Amino acid sequence: MTNSRWFLACVGVAAFGFTGCGGSTEGHAPPPAAATAPPTTRYAPRTDLMAVKIPDGAPAHWSAARFPPLKSVRLLPHTPDADLATDLRKQFGKNILDPIVYEQEVWMPAQADRLARVLDAHFGTPAAPTVVVPALSHIAATSTVRFDPALGLGANLKEARKQFAKAKFKELEADRQTASEMKRELKLDDAALARGAVLYRRWCMQCHGPSGAGDAAYAIEAGPMPRDYRQGAFKYTTVLVPATAPKKAGLGAAGKPLRSDLVRTVRNGIDGTMMPAFPSLTPAELDDVISYVIHLSVRGEVEFAALARAIKPGGDDPIYEGAEMDWLVVQTELAVLYNWGVAAKHPIPVPAEPVMTDKERIDSAVRGYRLYNSPEFGCGSCHANYGRAQQLKWDIWGTIVQPRNLTLGVYRGGRKGEDLYARIYGGIAPSGMTAFHDRVTNAAPGAPNKIWDVVHFLQALGDAGDRRRMQERDAEIKFDQ
Incomplete structure (x- = not known):
């Protein structure tokens, strides 16, 4: 034409x-x-109100059942969570938009x-x-x-x-x-x-x-x-x-x-x-x-x-x-x-999990414990006391999330090693969880895969017998903070 x-x-x-x-x-x-x-x-x-970015600050408490925070903003002052709603209302035009x-x-x-x-x-x-x-x-x-x-x-x-x-x-x-x-x-x-x-x-x-x-x-x-679904974001990818x-x-x-x-x-x-x-x-x-x-x-x-x-x-x-x-x-x-x-085009490259004896797995978990508590990973900054301390945060939907209590061994994205590896490697963008892929991609050739060590620690953390075996390997390991 x-x-x-x-x-x-x-x-x-x-x-x-x-x-x-x-x-x-x-x-x-x-x-x-x-x-x-x-x-x-x-x-x-x-x-309904739209969170275009993760809201600033941190929520003071959980929202009441059937009252998600952005709904409470609409209902002001007739909501049980007026304080949460007031905080979010201050973010109109920046992180929150009203259609x-x-x-x-x-x-x-x-x-x-x-x-x-x-x-x-x-x-x-x-x-x-x-x-x-x-x-x-x-x-x-x-x-x-x-x-x-x-x-x-x-x-x-x-x-x-x-x-x-x-x-x-x-x-x-x-x-x-x-x-x-x-x-x-x-x-x-x-x-x-x-x-x-x-x-x-x-x-x-x-x-x-x-x-x-x-x-x-x-x-x-x-x-x-x-x-x-309407923001095109999913957590467990x-x-x-x-x-x-x-x-x-x-x-x-x-x-x-x-x-x-x-x-x-x-x-x-x-x-x-x-x-x-x-x-x-x-x-x-x-x-x-x-x-x-x-x-x-x-x-x-x-x-x-x-x-x-x-x-x-x-x-x-x-x-x-x-x-x-x-x-x-x-x-x-x-x-x-x-x-x-x-x-x-960018799937997470999850390597095959190392084949280990029970002793080798516990030794890996001990290394993972040290990495978890190190400045390099700093997992405790969000999962304080291994997630048992309440540290509420906002997510991209303007709802409230709590970093996982890792001692329970319940993982929403899956508990298999490959599932946990993907979460640690890629993070969880909608809830602000950090990605640690650079700990592997920037490592020296032949260096141990630090993410697998952290994965084995997380798997051991939810098992009382594995926690005891870890402490037998290293008397300095403590699970109560």
């Missing part, structure tokens, strides 16, 4: 409106959203409605979920064409042609192809999502909610909330994304899991929480429900990142309304799918 014909095609797409991306058949030109019938059910637009506050013409009801309609067009409804990667013609039109009703047709076409000439179509096409590839790798085809949606409503929705937001009604005091990786939207690739991580969580459950195991799901059913969870996560993160950008624009950002809102969503969707692809 010549540049002139390509330009006219893009303008034609724009003339019919940007807010739809067509059906689920990738590559088709999008119809106008106004011409499509509204769905009978839809994902509810996000209205229903309309002020300074930055965020208005018309923009919220536009965002909801664009999300519907890109991701469908709970009954008909989809992930639409727009055709290049739609991306090109959305990125370049802005009609100003105050100008005549000729002036609008002149401006559109000028913007079109400056557009970086090779980069846009590369982003579109990457997003399409990730859609295939993540198994986000319409058939899989339709099957997964049925399974999700049957087994998952009562705790995680129809949009994947988690439901405070199922939370217990001093226990974790059901996971909120086997991925470590380099700090140098580009952050294109939301939290970037940090906290993104491999499909195998989600399979493990759903199949085995999470020890010490309300998340049960689902051993009766067939492999095909497990695959489908994982696809739907990823769909909810991608959709939720696109909404989250677009809201954060629109509510609190920076630099030369425009006011995101009309076509600017459509372009914001398109950019964000491509970026979120790109981030999943980045994460998939």
